[in-house]
Amino acid sequence: MSESEQRFGEFVAVRTRQHVAELVLDRPKAMNAVSTEMARSIAAACHALAGDPDVRVTVLTSTHDRAFCVGADLKERNSFSDAELVRQRPTARAAYTGVLELPMPTVAAVHGFALGGGFELALACDLIVADATAVVGLPEVSVGVIPGGGGTQLLPRRVGAARAAELVFTARRVEAAEARELGLVDRLADDARTEALALAARIAANSPVGLRAAKRAMRLGQGLDLRAGLEVEDAAWRSVAFSGDRAEGVAAFNEKRKPHWPGE
Numbered sequence: 001m002s003e004s005e006q007r008f009g010e011f012v013a014v015r016t017r018q019h020v021a022e023l024v025l026d027r028p029k030a031m032n033a034v035s036t037e038m039a040r041s042i043a044a045a046c047h048a049l050a051g052d053p054d055v056r057v058t059v060l061t062s063t064h065d066r067a068f069c070v071g072a073d074l075k076e077r078n079s080f081s082d083a084e085l086v087r088q089r090p091t092a093r094a095a096y097t098g099v100l101e102l103p104m105p106t107v108a109a110v111h112g113f114a115l116g117g118g119f120e121l122a123l124a125c126d127l128i129v130a131d132a133t134a135v136v137g138l139p140e141v142s143v144g145v146i147p148g149g150g151g152t153q154l155l156p157r158r159v160g161a162a163r164a165a166e167l168v169f170t171a172r173r174v175e176a177a178e179a180r181e182l183g184l185v186d187r188l189a190d191d192a193r194t195e196a197l198a199l200a201a202r203i204a205a206n207s208p209v210g211l212r213a214a215k216r217a218m219r220l221g222q223g224l225d226l227r228a229g230l231e232v233e234d235a236a237w238r239s240v241a242f243s244g245d246r247a248e249g250v251a252a253f254n255e256k257r258k259p260h261w262p263g264e
Contacts, residue, residue, distance in 0.1 A: 006048070009041035014049065019056040019204040020197065021049055023099075024063060025121075031067040034117050035076050036088055039095035042121075046098030053263055056208045057200040060099065060108045060125055061193050068108075068134075071116025074143075092117075096149040100124040103212050105203050109196035110134045110185065115173065120149035122185075123158065126215065129199065130185040131192040134176040142171040157222060159183045208263045209245040213237075 003017040011027040023045055025032040034042070049055055062068045072092070080088060099106065099121055108114075108122035110130040119136045122128050130136075138147045138155065146152060147168060156164040159182055167174070167184075179185045189195030203211065217236035221229035240246055244262035252259035 008045040008048070009037055011035075011038040012041035012045050014045050016052075016055065018201070019054060019208070020200045021052070021055045021058045022197070023049065023058055023060050025061070025069055026063045028064045030070075030073060031113065032062050032064050032069040032118065033071065033073040033075075034069065034092070034095060034121075035073040036091055038073070039091050042095035043091075043098040046095075046102055050101070050103055053208070056104055056204040056206075056211060058102055058104055058106045059193075059196045059200045060106065060121060061196070062109075062111065064112065066133075067113040067118070068110045069115075069118025069121055070113050071118045071120075092149070096120055096124055100150060100154075103215065104208070105200075105211055105215055107196045107200050107203075109192040110136065111192045116140055116147070116151075117149045120147060120151045120154065123154040124150055127187075127199070128185040129187045129189055129192050129196040130176050130179060131189055131195075132176050134179060134185065134192070135173050136179050136184050137171070137173040138168050139171040139173065141168065205258075207240075207245040207249055207259070207261050209240050209243045209261075210249075213240045 003015055005013055005015045007013050011025070013024040013026050015022040015024065027033065027038055049058055077085065096117070106125040108125040108128045110122055110128060112133050112135065114122050114134065114136045116139060119138055138151045140147050152168065155167065163182060174182065174184060176188055180188050187195060213236040217233045221232040224232065244264045248259050248261060
């Protein structure tokens with residue numbers, strides 16, 4: 001199956017092949033720093049992906065050879081007045097929540113620096129694959145702000161409250177091996193993009209209805225008490241129990257063949 005590409009502004013591209021979409025950060029001259037324009041493009045790309053039923057997995061990658069994303073465009077941000085910064089805030093937030101709220105499984109492929117908002121984009125994904133060049137961290141308190149792209153909420157959910165507090169309060173950068181040990185990334189690979197796309201292909205072989213429902217159940221149930229979480233799970237189960245995907249999955253299992261998912 002051929003690959004298609006769609007551009008969202010100057011700095012973001014979406015490449016799609018065999019039910020896997022690659023959301024590409026493509027502002028190499030600025031190490032993929034997220035400007036207002038780039039934030040709008042990320043949000044627009046996520047909106048389009050969320051509405052595409054053919055996409056079963058999204059992989060977040062970058063084109064820079066030294067950085068996944070170094071966070072907010074501080075040169076632009078430092079030029080803002082206080083009023084301009086306040087007006088820009090919803091645009092910035094929309095980029096991070098756009099990735100976070102994608103309904104299909106998401107995988108970040110981290111190569112090089114993923115700092116501040118760059119690491120928050122990765123944290124917004126369900127899984128993070130990194131290579132040996134990866135350096136991650138949330139250094140915002142060292143410049144007088146806080147992680148404002150979801151970091152204070154997503155990092156504790158990933159590594160626990162105390163470990164997240166240490167990382168945020170010290171603002172330290174963490175290299176690949178330690179990042180894997182601490183749970184900041186899920187896999188180390190020789191080539192993060194290649195591994196992330198291969199992982200995405202394995203995920204995409206499964207029911208798109210099941211994948212989205214499972215993600216919804218895990219996301220909505222997180223932080224709830226067990227009984228409430230099981231109710232969330234039951235609602236998700238009911239949403240797929242009588243789907244075309246379930247009927248096809250059972251038939252394919254009985255007939256000892258690969259399923260052809262209708263996606264409904």
